[in-house]
Amino acid sequence: MSENILVIGGGPAGLNAAVMLSELGVNVALVERDSFLGGNPKKFKYKFLFPDMQPADNVIGELIKKAESGGNIKVYYSSEVSDFKENGKKFDAVIKSASGSETKTFDSVIVATGFEHFDPARDAKYSYQLFDDVIDIKDLERMMGENNFVRPSNGKPPKKVAFILCVGSRDRHVGNQYCSRVCCTVSVKQAIEMREHFPDCEAYIFYMDIRTYGFFEDLYWKAMEEHDVQIVKGRIAEITSGPDNTVVCKGEDTLLRGPFEIPFDMVVLASGMEGGPQSPEISSKLGIELDEHGFLKPENVTLSPFKSNKPGVFLAGACTGPKAISDSITEGAAAAMNAYTYAVKNR
Amino acid sequence: MEYDENGVSIVPAELKKEIFEEARKDFRYEEYVRGCLNCGVCTGGCPPHRFFDFSPRIVLQKMKSKDPELIWTMMDEYVWACFQCFTCAMICPFLNSPGGVIAILREIAVRRGFESAKKVLKPYSRVLLKLTAYGNQLSPDMIQPDFFPDWGPHIGYASTDLAVKRKAIPMPTLQVTNLAWDVAPETMKELYDIFDEAGVFKIIEAVDPSLYEIIQDIVDDVRSS
Ligand SMILES: Cc1cc2nc3c(=O)[nH]c(=O)nc-3n(C[C@H](O)[C@H](O)[C@H](O)COP(=O)(O)OP(=O)(O)OC[C@H]3O[C@@H](n4cnc5c(N)ncnc54)[C@H](O)[C@@H]3O)c2cc1C
Ligand code: SF4
Ligand code: SF4
Numbered sequence: 248m249s250e251n252i253l254v255i256g257g258g259p260a261g262l263n264a265a266v267m268l269s270e271l272g273v274n275v276a277l278v279e280r281d282s283f284l285g286g287n288p289k290k291f292k293y294k295f296l297f298p299d300m301q302p303a304d305n306v307i308g309e310l311i312k313k314a315e316s317g318g319n320i321k322v323y324y325s326s327e328v329s330d331f332k333e334n335g336k337k338f339d340a341v342i343k344s345a346s347g348s349e350t351k352t353f354d355s356v357i358v359a360t361g362f363e364h365f366d367p368a369r370d371a372k373y374s375y376q377l378f379d380d381v382i383d384i385k386d387l388e389r390m391m392g393e394n395n396f397v398r399p400s401n402g403k404p405p406k407k408v409a410f411i412l413c414v415g416s417r418d419r420h421v422g423n424q425y426c427s428r429v430c431c432t433v434s435v436k437q438a439i440e441m442r443e444h445f446p447d448c449e450a451y452i453f454y455m456d457i458r459t460y461g462f463f464e465d466l467y468w469k470a471m472e473e474h475d476v477q478i479v480k481g482r483i484a485e486i487t488s489g490p491d492n493t494v495v496c497k498g499e500d501t502l503l504r505g506p507f508e509i510p511f512d513m514v515v516l517a518s519g520m521e522g523g524p525q526s527p528e529i530s531s532k533l534g535i536e537l538d539e540h541g542f543l544k545p546e547n548v549t550l551s552p553f554k555s556n557k558p559g560v561f562l563a564g565a566c567t568g569p570k571a572i573s574d575s576i577t578e579g580a581a582a583a584m585n586a587y588t589y590a591v592k593n594r
Numbered sequence: 595m596e597y598d599e600n601g602v603s604i605v606p607a608e609l610k611k612e613i614f615e616e617a618r619k620d621f622r623y624e625e626y627v628r629g630c631l632n633c634g635v636c637t638g639g640c641p642p643h644r645f646f647d648f649s650p651r652i653v654l655q656k657m658k659s660k661d662p663e664l665i666w667t668m669m670d671e672y673v674w675a676c677f678q679c680f681t682c683a684m685i686c687p688f689l690n691s692p693g694g695v696i697a698i699l700r701e702i703a704v705r706r707g708f709e710s711a712k713k714v715l716k717p718y719s720r721v722l723l724k725l726t727a728y729g730n731q732l733s734p735d736m737i738q739p740d741f742f743p744d745w746g747p748h749i750g751y752a753s754t755d756l757a758v759k760r761k762a763i764p765m766p767t768l769q770v771t772n773l774a775w776d777v778a779p780e781t782m783k784e785l786y787d788i789f790d791e792a793g794v795f796k797i798i799e800a801v802d803p804s805l806y807e808i809i810q811d812i813v814d815d816v817r818s819s
């Protein structure tokens with residue numbers, strides 16, 4: 248008799264966990280809240296991925312294809328785990344979907360419920376939702392993905408665009424002290440993409456630290472060397488409206504200019520990642536710990552970042568903190584290995 | 595105090611260290627200075643930054659530097675460029691208060707009677723006199739064009755025939771123009787005790803000795819009445 252393992256969340260992390268388990272012959276129940284698989288990259292139609300600008304479809308599309316092509320994975324779309332109980336070393340879960348509720352016993356569980364994008368409207372100084380031409384990186388991903396890169400206010404192509412880093416991250420006022428890790432690289436990637444496809448549109452990046460960690464630094468250098476992206480040190484204090492239908496970024500250039508007020512056709516806010524409402528929900532439903540940043544808490548952040556504090560329940564991907572797709576996929580595999588070992592031991 | 599050819603005061607290193615330590619020991623210090631991302635949000639939102647070479651980010655960075663020399667460079671003029679609007683404290687992502695740090699430094703400058711403090715407080719001597727000697731802040735006779743240019747084009751008219759205009763106000767105005775309201779001698783005496791205890795008289799003595807003498811004469815009169 249083969250093992251039964253529950254995977255909650257069908258983003259990059261959950262998908263890879265499910266695919267690997269399926270290849271081991273495990274019966275996988277993949278429970279996804281949305282009506283489609285692929286997580287945030289699919290939802291916001293990411294088109295090209297950092298670090299190598301490969302089409303997102305190579306990664307996400309590939310994983311979805313594997314998960315949906317039958318095998319041992321049963322995908323529950325638009326569904327949730329409505330009830331969860333321990334049963335000895337195993338777990339009884341109720342999976343609720345449009346077609347009704349199903350109760351099943353699982354040998355182990357992988358939580359891969361991911362993150363939510365910070366809603367920039369929560370920080371009034373950026374005037375998101377007040378001015379049409381202030382958008383954020385997920386909006387821009389979607390625009391690029393839909394080949395619709397124009398100013399929302401008038402449908403015309405922008406000539407000068409600002410990227411503002413650390414929106415909703417590293418700021419006690421919004422309650423997020425942590426760094427969201429990917430938004431520097433996403434912004435640099437988007438600026439390059441923009442300059443490649445729309446060479447007569449200028450790109451500015453306003454930063455307080457550029458955190459294109461590891462090899463992502465290549466993109467940062469490339470942005471300056473090959474694409475003349477203007478990199479200005481200074482966090483924006485306020486966004487106001489300017490003459491000729493522009494949006495004005497006001498701040499201090501802490502290195503060169505001193506005070507500045509620069510008009511742009513469009514401003515892109517690098518909104519960070521949050522644990523979202525799903526993290527506390529899953530935490531209380533499954534009886535696993537939440538950390539002080541609003542993400543799920545690993546048993547030991549260094550030794551076992553893929554384990555929850557509850558034996559038999561494993562964690563993967565951005566549900567434990569901001570990270571890139573490659574890390575999420577790696578953790579999906581690590582959680583799969585651990586969930587499988589736990590299941591086999593308690594057979 | 596001695597000054598060099600650039601108008602910067604020449605002081606011994608000991609005094610600079612004392613001032614630095616006085617600021618660090620202030621009970622508000624820990625709350626105002628936490629850590630600093632050097633991000634410039636405070637300065638971006640700071641009104642005087644648009645007009646002067648003044649940056650609350652620099653104030654916070656210098657304060658954090660623990661270098662008495664750097665803090666001293668702000669004591670003469672720099673700290674007086676701030677409007678004390680506290681926009682910086684409202685928007686700092688680290689929840690620092692650069693405006694609060696400036697308040698601490700200014701209070702030191704005032705307590706120690708620095709030239710810069712004397713210069714800045716000079717125009718307020720009339721307010722200080724009314725406030726400390728009579729318990730009033732503004733009185734009708736203080737409304738003069740020279741002192742209130744910001745009150746607009748009608749200040750000239752407003753400052754004439756004060757006694758008549760006071761009579762037209764439909765509530766008791768004491769019919770005087772040198773006070774806004776009457777303060778009972780008992781209340782005045784209590785106020786003087788508070789000013790004594792809080793060191794207010796001492797501060798006035800440091801920044802404006804002649805004003806201090808005028809105030810003390812009035813205080814003595816009232817106290818002995
Ligand atoms: C704008 C932006 C651009 C990015 N671009 C790149 C890039 O180019 N390259 C890169 O490497 N990384 C990129 N990232 C990071 C990448 O998005 C994440 O690493 C990745 O999405 C994390 O995968 P995940 O599976 O952990 O979470 P998610 O992608 O968030 O997926 C979680 C899934 O779980 C589901 N779910 C949540 N709660 C429940 C529940 N209670 N029950 C059932 N299902 C649930 C969700 O619907 C979702 O499908 C980017 C991030 C941002 C913000
Ligand atoms: S990755 Fe960059 S933009 Fe994102 S929070 Fe960290 S420093 Fe700010
Ligand atoms: S309190 Fe002072 S330093 Fe702070 S914003 Fe206002 S004027 Fe600038």
Ligand code: SF4
Pocket residue numbers: 629630631632633634635636637650651654685686687688689690692
């Ligand atoms: S806003 Fe706060 S953290 Fe940023 S430079 Fe000013 S004092 Fe430092």
